[in-house]
Amino acid sequence: MxxxxxxxxxxxxxxxxxxxxxxxxxxxxxxxAPECGxxxxxxxxVNPETxxxxxxxxxxxxxxxxxxxSSLATEWLRGKTVEEALAIKNTDIVNELSLPPVKIxxxxxxxxxxxxxxxxxxxxxxxxxxxxxHV
Amino acid sequence: MKLPIYMDNHxxxxxxxxxxxxxxxxLTNVFGNxxxxxxxxxxxxxxxxxxxxxxxxxxxxxxxxxxxxxxGATESDNLALKGVAQMxxxxxxxxxxxxxxxxxxxxxxKRLEKEGYRVTYLPVQQNGxxxxxxxxxxxxxxxxxxxxxxxxNEIGVLQPVREIGRIAHExxxxxxxxxxxxxxxxxxxxxxxxxxxxxxxxHKMYGPKGxxxxxxxxxxxxxxLTAQMDGGGHERGMRSGTLNVPGIVGLGEACGIAQTExxxxxxxxxxxxxxxxxxxxxxxxxxxxNGTMEHRLPNNLNISFAYVEGESLLMGINDVAVSSGSACTxxxxxxxxxxxxxxxxxxxxxxxIRFGLxxxxxxxxxxxxxxxxxDVVKKLRELSPLYEMFKEGVDLTKVQWTAH
Numbered sequence: 001m002x003x004x005x006x007x008x009x010x011x012x013x014x015x016x017x018x019x020x021x022x023x024x025x026x027x028x029x030x031x032x033a034p035e036c037g038x039x040x041x042x043x044x045x046v047n048p049e050t051x052x053x054x055x056x057x058x059x060x061x062x063x064x065x066x067x068x069x070s071s072l073a074t075e076w077l078r079g080k081t082v083e084e085a086l087a088i089k090n091t092d093i094v095n096e097l098s099l100p101p102v103k104i105x106x107x108x109x110x111x112x113x114x115x116x117x118x119x120x121x122x123x124x125x126x127x128x129x130x131x132x133x134h135v
Numbered sequence: 136m137k138l139p140i141y142m143d144n145h146x147x148x149x150x151x152x153x154x155x156x157x158x159x160x161x162l163t164n165v166f167g168n169x170x171x172x173x174x175x176x177x178x179x180x181x182x183x184x185x186x187x188x189x190x191x192x193x194x195x196x197x198x199x200x201x202x203x204x205x206x207g208a209t210e211s212d213n214l215a216l217k218g219v220a221q222m223x224x225x226x227x228x229x230x231x232x233x234x235x236x237x238x239x240x241x242x243x244x245k246r247l248e249k250e251g252y253r254v255t256y257l258p259v260q261q262n263g264x265x266x267x268x269x270x271x272x273x274x275x276x277x278x279x280x281x282x283x284x285x286x287x288n289e290i291g292v293l294q295p296v297r298e299i300g301r302i303a304h305e306x307x308x309x310x311x312x313x314x315x316x317x318x319x320x321x322x323x324x325x326x327x328x329x330x331x332x333x334x335x336x337x338h339k340m341y342g343p344k345g346x347x348x349x350x351x352x353x354x355x356x357x358x359x360l361t362a363q364m365d366g367g368g369h370e371r372g373m374r375s376g377t378l379n380v381p382g383i384v385g386l387g388e389a390c391g392i393a394q395t396e397x398x399x400x401x402x403x404x405x406x407x408x409x410x411x412x413x414x415x416x417x418x419x420x421x422x423x424x425n426g427t428m429e430h431r432l433p434n435n436l437n438i439s440f441a442y443v444e445g446e447s448l449l450m451g452i453n454d455v456a457v458s459s460g461s462a463c464t465x466x467x468x469x470x471x472x473x474x475x476x477x478x479x480x481x482x483x484x485x486x487x488i489r490f491g492l493x494x495x496x497x498x499x500x501x502x503x504x505x506x507x508x509x510d511v512v513k514k515l516r517e518l519s520p521l522y523e524m525f526k527e528g529v530d531l532t533k534v535q536w537t538a539h
Contacts (some may be wrong), residue, residue, distance in 0.1 A: 002450070010450055016518055033536035034521060035481035037444055037461060037470065041520035059520040063446040063461070067518060112537075 002064055003098035009068035014075050017057040019043040027121025031112045038062030038106065040070045042113035044077055044085070046121050051081045058113075065103040069093050069110035082118055139454040140500045144339075144434060144493030145288050145316060146458060150385065151341035151494065157388040158343065161381035169378045170369060180380045187387025191348050194390040195314075195333060196324035203349045203370045204383050208315040211334035211349035212239040212282075214374065215311045218360030219280045219332070220247050223309075227277035231255045231308075233265050233294070234476040236284055240313055244282075253277070259476050263292035263426035271302055280309045285317035285333075289460065289473040289489055290426030291435025293321065300329025309358060315339055315347075319393035320432055321401065325350055331358050337382065341494055342389035346382030349374075404492050405433035407501045411490060412436050414505035419512055421525070423483060425474055434492040439474075439483040440508075442522035443515045448488060451511030455504050460487035482531075 002010075018041075021028045025046050032039040038061060045055040056074040060067045072093060077085050090107035093099070099107055141149070161183060169184045171177025188199040205211045220230065232244055234256045244254040255273045257265050265283055274281075281303045283294050296312050303310035311332035317323050318333070319340030325333055333350035337343055351373065352358045366375030416422055421441040437460075440448065445461030460471030461484070470484035488508070492501070516522040524531060 007450075010447070013518060018523065030520065031537050034485070034531060035536075037446075037481075037485040039520055039536070059518055059523060061442060061519045061521045062444050064450040066444075067447060116537075 001100075005072075005097050006064055006068040006099070009071040009097075010064045013058075013067060013071045015055075015057050015071065015078075016059065018059065019045055019055065019057050024048075024124050025121070027117040027119070027124065029113045029116025029118075029120055031116055032062070032109055034061065038066045038109060040066065040109050040113040042070060042073060042110075042117045044082075044117045044121060046082060048125065051083070053077045053080050053082065053085060062106065062109075063103070065097065065099055066106040066109060068097055069099070069106045070113060072096060073110045073114055077114065082121070085114055085118055088114055136497070136499050136503060139456055140496070140504060141456045141493070142496060142500070142504060143456045143458055143489075143491050144496075145291075145489065145491035147338050147344065148341045148493055149495060150338075150343055151389065151392060153392060154342055154385045154388045158381045158385040161384050165380075167380075169380055170367065180378075183380060183384050184378055187383045187390075190387035190391040190394070191335065192350075194323075194394050195318060195335075195350060196326050197350050198353070200371075201325075201350055201353050203351055203373045204378060204386075205347045205349055205374055206345055206379070207338070207347040208237075208313065208334045208336035209239040211336075211347050212237070212311075212313055213243050214349055214360060214363050215332040215334060215351075216240065216243045216247065216280065216282060217363055218373070219309055219311070219358070220252055221361035222359050223279040227275075227279040229253045229255070229275055229277040230280045230282065231257065231270065231273050231278060232282045233257045233259060233284070235259050235263065235287055235289075235473045236282070237288055237313055237315070240282055240284070257283075261478055262429075263287060263290050263473075263477055264430065265294055265299065267295060267298050267302060270299060274302075274306050274308060278306070278308050280311060282311040282313070284313040284315075285323060286314075286321065286432050286435075287426070287473065288316050289471060290437040290477070291316070291432035292426040293317065293430040293432065295430075296330065297328045300331075303331075304329055309356070316432060319390065319397065320434065322397070325352065331356065335386075337386035337389055340389045340393055343382050343385040346379050346386050348386065400494060401433040404496075407496060407498060408434060408436050408490070408492055410498070411492075411501050411505050412438070414502075415508060418505075418509045421522075423479070425477060425479060425483075425487060436490040436492075437474075437487060438490070439479065439487040440512045441483060441486055442519045442525060443486055443512050445486055445488060447515055448486075448508070448511055451515065452504070452507050455507060457491070458489045460489070461485045 056077040090111040093107035167176030167180035169180040445459030474484035
């Protein structure tokens with residue numbers, strides 16, 4: 001039922017943990033819902049000078065394929081630029097982990113988590129116009 | 136101790152070696168058709184069937200003539216519900232059942248609804264039990280049948296069948312109970328429990344697959360059924376088809392063993408079950424038992440490990456065979472409707488594990504399973520964003536989730 005790669009990520013999940021979500025260089029994405037049976041939290045720490053993702057962490061509530069998809073995502077994110085990271089597609093994850101059709105939603109969720117984390121990072125580094133007006 | 140460990144005895148049970156031994160001659164030398172009246176091959180087969188019929192009847196306090204052999208409990212449920220609905224159609228068209236019944240009941244009821252019958256699906260209380268006052272209130276002058284299971288296949292709770300049967304009889308309504316999980320595990324007596332029709336399965340009680348029975352009451356009241364299978368008129372016309380003699384012998388033997396060993400076995404299994412439960416509760420926080428412990432099969436434990444998804448837990452304990460109410464383990468991608476009916480919330484349904492202990496589980500196995508589950512739950516909680524939020528004091532019900 002599970003590919004060896006899924007089992008490996010499940011047994012040895014990479015980059016489990018939490019980054020400081022208040023750090024301006026950290027972007028946090030949380031997608032899914034407990035009542036749907038999966039929630040992924042994915043965080044990236046970006047070097048603001050180079051735009052390169054220096055660290056990525058995840059925590060996932062979900063089936064083995066969901067855990068593997070997010071674990072793999074953090075591996076892929078490290079060392080990529082923000083723009084490169086946005087190019088990761090769920091189908092890349094499906095192929096790498098040999099996910100069966102019923103588990104494709106796990107890869108979709110991982111792609112959504114990457115996009116949400118980067119969007120969160122970008123929203124932090126974007127100058128906040130109304131606040132500046134007050135200064 | 137041998138791995139993997141089988142602890143899913145609500146799904147099916149292994150055939151007891153004594154049952155297998157009793158069946159063997161009927162799979163080989165004694166092969167006659169029980170309906171062959173004019174030679175010894177037939178007589179021997181018929182004798183074996185008669186003996187089994189008495190063993191089944193004795194276990195549930197019935198008479199042999201009230202036992203109809205079928206292919207299993209699904210067929211028994213279908214025969215009971217459709218057979219009564221069609222036979223008593225002139226009297227009324229209303230059936231009452233419960234939301235937590237097995238699909239063999241619920242889908243049969245849905246079929247009957249399509250044919251114009253009306254069905255009331257009673258909700259259950261948080262403890263998993265039907266509220267008898269609600270049941271009373273649901274009865275109308277069109278009600279012909281109440282069908283409520285004896286023991287639930289997921290959470291093991293024992294419905295108040297005796298009380299339900301009494302209410303049914305006071306109102307002139309027939310009472311069917313799906314006894315698949317209960318018969319052979321806890322005392323079931325069709326007279327004391329006021330049951331008019333009772334579904335029985337062999338493979339849930341250490342008998343073979345593909346055989347079961349339906350008890351059909353013959354006196355006070357005499358229940359009549361419209362046959363669902365046309366043919367040679369076997370089983371007093373209620374179920375045509377050549378009798379599955381080896382299977383029936385196996386069912387009979389399984390009932391005979393249960394008759395003598397049930398009390399001892401229940402004591403042993405409830406000790407093991409409670410040990411498992413106590414170990415899990417002592418070592419883990421945020422663990423919830425689904426359904427009442429007070430009225431429950433001795434071998435069942437259904438438990439939710441909050442913030443851990445069921446399938447990922449099963450993956451971690453892959454040398455232990457149990458089942459989960461998680462959507463990811465089911466074909467429908469819907470979490471257990473039984474747990475949802477308890478009002479537990481979908482998140483706890485996704486986090487549930489059903490342990491079904493059985494005759495061949497040992498204390499050593501229970502200790503191993505408890506330790507393994509504790510380890511894996513702890514590991515998965517370190518991975519769980521929900522557990523982290525819970526520990527930070529976040530109210531998860533107030534979080535805006537991005538449902539997908």
